[in-house]
Amino acid sequence: MKWLFFLLLPITSHGQALTGRSVAGEVYAREQVRRIVSEPVGVTTTVLPTKQVAVAVAEAILFPIYxxxxxxxERPYEVYRIDGCWYIGGTLPAGYDGGTFEIVLKSADGQVLRLTHGK
Structure with a gap:
């Protein structure tokens, strides 16, 4: 009987019990995802509109990795918006040896196009 508890645990964990709730259902969810995926991409807003937002997103990506x-x-950073992308790179004090990070993000959707750190 204990094994039954462990089989049912994932169904009700994380507050996801749907009993007594009005749900759209998996068929509806599948239709929505397929409709959204098949629609032409028409980004009407820019996810990374400013230098400050781009740097905040870059740091959120870089901090856990490096x-x-x-x-x-590696502050102050070099930050440039070029052809719809943000280039953000670290700097080192003059005379220091070593590498810095480099990240390129699409300003429209935040996609990471390049992420590296030199040595």
Missing amino acids: GQRTIVN
Whole structure:
């Protein structure tokens, strides 16, 4: 009987019990996803409209990968908007050896086009 509890646990975990709730259903969800995926891409807004937003998103991506201390030590960043993309790169004090991060994000949707860190 204990094994039955463990089989049912994933169904009700994370507050996702649908009993007594009005739901659209999986068929409706599938129709919506297929409709959205098949629609022409028409981005009417820019997800990364400003330098500040682009840097905040870049740091949110870079900190967990390379460490907050490493990335913060590469401030001030070089930030340029070029051809609908944000180029953000770290800097080092003059005379220091080593590499810095480089990230390129699409301003329309935030997609990461390049992510690297030199040594």
